Amino acid sequence: MTLARPVVFIATPVEPANVARIRSAAGDRVEIIAEPDLWPPLRYVADHKGKDGFKRTPEQEARWHRHLGRADIMWDFPPDAADLSHATNLKWVQTTSSGVGQMVKKLGDKAARLLVTTARGVHAQPLAEFVFLALLTHVKRLDFLKKEQKAHRWERYCGDELAGKTLMVIGAGQVGGRIAEIGKAFGMRVLAGVRSASAGRAQAMGVDAVFPPDKLHAVLPEADAVVLIAPHTPETENLIDSRAFDLMKHGVVFVNIGRGLCVDEETMIERLHSGKIAFAALDVARIEPLPSTSPLWDMPNVLVSPHSASTVGAENERIADIFCYNLRCYLDGRRHEMRNVLDKARLY
Secondary structure (H helix, E strand, C coil): CCCCCCEEEECCCCCHHHHHHHHHHHHHHCEEECCHHHCCCCCCCCCCCCCCCCCCCHHHHHHHHHHHHHCCEEECCCCCHHHHHHCCCCCEEECCCCCCHHHHHHHCHHHHCCEEECCCCCCHHHHHHHHHHHHHHHHCCHHHHHHHHHCCCCCCCCCCCCCCCEEEEECCCHHHHHHHHHHHHCCCEEEEECCCCCCCHHHHHCCCEEECHHHHHHHHHHCCEEEECCCCCCCCCCCECHHHHHHCCCCEEEEECCCHHHECHHHHHHHHHHCCEEEEEECCCCCCCCCCCCHHHHCCCEEECCCCCCCCCCHHHHHHHHHHHHHHHHHHCCHHHCCCECCCCCCC
């Protein structure tokens, strides 16, 4: 008897070239279902959600549910979590995000039995570039230069530099590692917050020093710039609270590319008003989208990014690299070699 081939359902938008790569990676060992008319129209390149308000026709909805019911493997969770009730055969989901721990936790029993792999590492370069956009914007006084240019005023001034400054990276995975590497290239002293500050870890990471979570407050006063990358977990909720902000240097630069719920936002706004925080670059917020009434929108020392610092044109290509590798491992029975398996206890 011939066993049925596993069914791979592409549940969110992917470029045709990347669908073709996925087909090629598995050959005839799987059935790939990718039907673009079931996906919402894109808002931008590498959009995995699509435009709000998208409705399928009754025929499309029936087809969507039928494909969900046949799927053994999915590229991404469906945008509407309720649709998982139709995915009764589902065994593995390759997500298009790295920070999916809380979402998977909220799915409860629906996701408890699933193997989940993430896009961890895919966003390291664009996020690192965003961090240095923020740091250079501040030290080179970009806003001042733009105002002077608008006024047609040519007057010498004094800026600052990154060399010699202390950069603290909280959450030193692949993103933190890339930020640290670029920071060292700029001549910065780099401190990295890690889960386990074992002997030799700093040398292995190429940073000046590492510190465990319980030493965060002791090290914060040394930083000229603090970059938060940590995922949202019970341990990191409100990690940067009023005490943490009080311990930072006056005039610190604060960048959050982790999760908004890791920060006491009200206190952060107060410290921005007082100048304790000289400049903040925020790719995330406690409530997303950031409410129109938030004072952060209009603060001259804040850069607001709509949770898009990680999104670049090559994103799906890089996620497809992970998926193709993992798909071959899955089909070969080498599941222990699969990359980026979500630890559901740690939520990352």
